[in-house]
Amino acid sequence: MSTIPAWWAGNGLRAEPSGLHFDGRSLRALATEHGTPLYVYSLAKVRRRVDELRAAFASRGVPFRLYYAMKANRFRPVLQTIRDCGDVGIDACSPRELELARELGFGPGEISVTASMLSNRDLDFFASAGASLNLDSLSAIRRFGERVPRGTAIGLRLDCAVDIGYGSHPKLAYGNTKFGFAHDAFEAAVEAAAAAGLVVETLHVHCGWGIQRGALHKLEWVMEKMAAFARRLPSVSTVNLGGGLGARRRAGDDPVMPEEWADAAARHLGPLGLTIACEPGTLLVDAAGVLLVEVNTVEEKSGTVWIGVDAGHNVNLYAAHYGLPIEIAHVDRPLAAIAGPASVAGNINESNDIFARDLPLPVVAEGDLLAFLPAGAYGSSMASDHCLRGPVREVAL
Numbered sequence: 001m002s003t004i005p006a007w008w009a010g011n012g013l014r015a016e017p018s019g020l021h022f023d024g025r026s027l028r029a030l031a032t033e034h035g036t037p038l039y040v041y042s043l044a045k046v047r048r049r050v051d052e053l054r055a056a057f058a059s060r061g062v063p064f065r066l067y068y069a070m071k072a073n074r075f076r077p078v079l080q081t082i083r084d085c086g087d088v089g090i091d092a093c094s095p096r097e098l099e100l101a102r103e104l105g106f107g108p109g110e111i112s113v114t115a116s117m118l119s120n121r122d123l124d125f126f127a128s129a130g131a132s133l134n135l136d137s138l139s140a141i142r143r144f145g146e147r148v149p150r151g152t153a154i155g156l157r158l159d160c161a162v163d164i165g166y167g168s169h170p171k172l173a174y175g176n177t178k179f180g181f182a183h184d185a186f187e188a189a190v191e192a193a194a195a196a197g198l199v200v201e202t203l204h205v206h207c208g209w210g211i212q213r214g215a216l217h218k219l220e221w222v223m224e225k226m227a228a229f230a231r232r233l234p235s236v237s238t239v240n241l242g243g244g245l246g247a248r249r250r251a252g253d254d255p256v257m258p259e260e261w262a263d264a265a266a267r268h269l270g271p272l273g274l275t276i277a278c279e280p281g282t283l284l285v286d287a288a289g290v291l292l293v294e295v296n297t298v299e300e301k302s303g304t305v306w307i308g309v310d311a312g313h314n315v316n317l318y319a320a321h322y323g324l325p326i327e328i329a330h331v332d333r334p335l336a337a338i339a340g341p342a343s344v345a346g347n348i349n350e351s352n353d354i355f356a357r358d359l360p361l362p363v364v365a366e367g368d369l370l371a372f373l374p375a376g377a378y379g380s381s382m383a384s385d386h387c388l389r390g391p392v393r394e395v396a397l
C-alpha cells in the first residue's frame with residue numbers, strides 16, 4: 001500500500017521501499033544535501049507541460065501565443081527552462097518581474113504585462129521598456145497615454161463577470177472584482193484609449209485560478225463574449241485568455257485540460273482569425289514541484305495528534321490564505337499503512353498556520369520527512385520572511 005495519492009502516480013513520483021523518489025531522485029537524499037524546507041522542481045515536467053499546451057493549440061490550427069505567468073514560480077532554472085523553449089514569452093505583472101524577464105533574454109515582443117492599480121512610477125518604467133500592457137482602468141489608460149507615442153498598442157483587460165475559480169472561492173474567482181472593465185464599461189474604455197492616442201490590439205481576460213471541468217460552460221460563455229467584443233473592434237488582433245488551468249489539489253479535482261481549452265478557444269475565437277494568447281502559471285509548473293519539510297514535533301493535544309514541521313505559511317501560503325488542501329506523503333515510508341488522522345501545523349506564530357486537519361497519515365515520528373504536493377506554483381514565489389524564518393531553499397532536477 002502506498003500513501004502517495006493515486007493521482008500523483010503518473011506524475012514522476014515513485015514510492016519505493018527506500019523512500020519517495022521524484023523524477024528518479026531520492027527526496028531524502030535531496031533534503032540531506034540541501035536542507036529543509038526545500039522546494040524540488042522537475043524541469044522535464046515543465047517542458048512536457050509546455051509541449052502539451054502548444055500541441056493542443058497547434059492541432060486546432062489557430063494562431064497561438066503562449067506567455068508564462070512568472071508570478072507562479074520565478075526560480076531561475078524554471079525561467080531558464082521556459083526561455084529555452086524558444087517560443088514561450090513571459091506574462092509579467094510588475095516592473096521587477098519585467099526586469100527579471102529581460103535579464104533572462106526575453107525581448108519586448110516576448111513580454112506581456114497584465115497588472116492592476118499602476119502607479120505613475122510603474123507606468124514610467126513600462127513606457128520606457130516598450131512593454132505591451134493590458135490595462136484595466138480608465139486612469140491607467142489616460143496616464144499611460146501621456147507617456148508613450150501616439151499609436152502605441154495596448155490591451156484592455158475585461159472583467160469575465162462570472163464566478164469561475166476553484167469552487168467559486170472568492171479569493172480565486174475574478175468575476176466582478178477589482179480586475180478588468182465590466183462589460184458595460186467596454187465602450188468607455190475604448191473611447192478612453194482613443195482619446196489617449198492608444199490603439200487597442202489585444203482583449204484580455206483572466207477568470208480565476210483552478211478552473212474545473214464543471215465550469216467549462218462558463219468559460220465558453222466568456223470566450224463567446226470575448227469574440228463578440230473583438231468583432232466590435234477591428235483594431236483587435238489578439239485575444240488573451242489569461243490562465244486559470246491545471247490546478248489539482250485533491251483526488252476529486254477535475255481541472256479543465258489543455259485539449260478542452262484549446263478546443264473551446266478554437267470554436268469560439270478561431271473563426272475570427274485572431275491570435276489566441278494565454279498566460280498560464282499553474283498549468284505549467286504546479287505539478288512540477290514538491291515541498292519537503294522535516295517533522296520536529298509529534299504530540300497529542302486534547303485528542304488531536306499534532307505534527308509540527310519546519311515550514312509555515314511563510315513558505316507555502318495555500319492552506320492558510322486560500323484554505324486549499326495540500327496532499328501530504330511520507331518521504332521515508334511511502335508504503336506504510338495509514339495509522340490514523342493527524343493535523344499538520346507550521347512553525348509560524350499564527351493560529352491559522354495549519355497545513356492539514358485530521359488527515360489520514362501513517363505513523364509519523366520526529367525527524368521524518370514529509371512531502372507536500374503539489375508545490376510548484378505560488379509556493380516559493382509567495383513566500384515571505386514572516387517571523388524571520390528565512391528564505392526558502394529551492395532545487396531543480
Ligand SMILES: Cc1ncc(COP(=O)(O)O)c(C=O)c1O
Nearest residue numbers: 069114206209243244280281282
Ligand atoms: C492576469 C493573470 N494572468 C495569469 C495568471 C496565472 O494564473 P494561473 O496560475 O491560474 O494559470 C494570473 C494569476 O493570478 C493572473 O493574475
